[in-house]
Amino acid sequence: MANIAVVYHSGYGHTAKQAEAVQKGAAGIAGSHVDLIAIDAEGNIAESAWQVLDAADAIIFGSPTYMGNVSWQFKKFMDASSKAWFVQKWKDKISAGFTNSASLNGDKLATIHTLFTLSMQHGMIWVGTGQMPSNTKAAQRNDINWLGSFSGAMAQSPADSTPEEGPLPGDLETAEQFGARVAGVAARLRG
Numbered sequence: 527m528a529n530i531a532v533v534y535h536s537g538y539g540h541t542a543k544q545a546e547a548v549q550k551g552a553a554g555i556a557g558s559h560v561d562l563i564a565i566d567a568e569g570n571i572a573e574s575a576w577q578v579l580d581a582a583d584a585i586i587f588g589s590p591t592y593m594g595n596v597s598w599q600f601k602k603f604m605d606a607s608s609k610a611w612f613v614q615k616w617k618d619k620i621s622a623g624f625t626n627s628a629s630l631n632g633d634k635l636a637t638i639h640t641l642f643t644l645s646m647q648h649g650m651i652w653v654g655t656g657q658m659p660s661n662t663k664a665a666q667r668n669d670i671n672w673l674g675s676f677s678g679a680m681a682q683s684p685a686d687s688t689p690e691e692g693p694l695p696g697d698l699e700t701a702e703q704f705g706a707r708v709a710g711v712a713a714r715l716r717g
């Protein structure tokens with residue numbers, strides 16, 4: 527059985543929907559156990575949640591994109607993870623990342639790069655989306671990977687959308703398939 531942890535911050539509930547979709551996809555892989563860990567408004571997680579992360583085979587990081595990068599709450603979590611870094615507790619775990627923001631681009635890639643760098647600092651093994659982009663003339667907005675990201679899952683929540691309206695349905699489906707991919711890789715590596 528592969529233990530997957532999805533740890534994320536969401537200021538207003540949109541990225542939480544994406545995180546739930548990632549969890550759903552990962553949980554759909556036979557033998558997966560998935561924990562969803564929300565970083566709170568003060569940038570903290572419970573001590574028991576740190577133990578869940580330490581025990582996980584794969585950690586999937588998620589943050590909204592704020593001012594072209596992770597939220598300050600997620601950065602606080604990153605800095606707090608230095609405790610695990612000192613003893614390389616997360617070394618050789620699978621890692622992956624996702625982000626959600628209002629604009630189509632909105633500098634989401636900078637957020638994914640931050641999540642990737644965090645994962646590299648921990649000596650983890652990064653898994654991208656493995657999803658082909660939907661970018662032909664026939665492409666539809668709710669196609670899988672319409673935002674065209676290979677590095678990590680991306681979603682768009684229009685600026686005036688409630689969490690029920692955004693992220694858009696195709697981006698949630700993209701997140702779900704991404705979660706399944708990461709869990710599948712974790713299961714294969716665990717053997």
Ligand SMILES: Cc1cc2nc3c(=O)[nH]c(=O)nc-3n(C[C@H](O)[C@H](O)[C@H](O)COP(=O)(O)O)c2cc1C
Binds near residue numbers: 627631
């Ligand atoms: C402080 C702040 C900064 C933001 N910066 C960006 C940005 O750089 N790019 C973007 O596309 N959207 C930006 N947004 C919009 C959010 O990414 C968007 O509303 C997102 O859905 C919020 O996710 P959440 O509900 O999980 O917090 C910003 C929102 C806030 C509050």
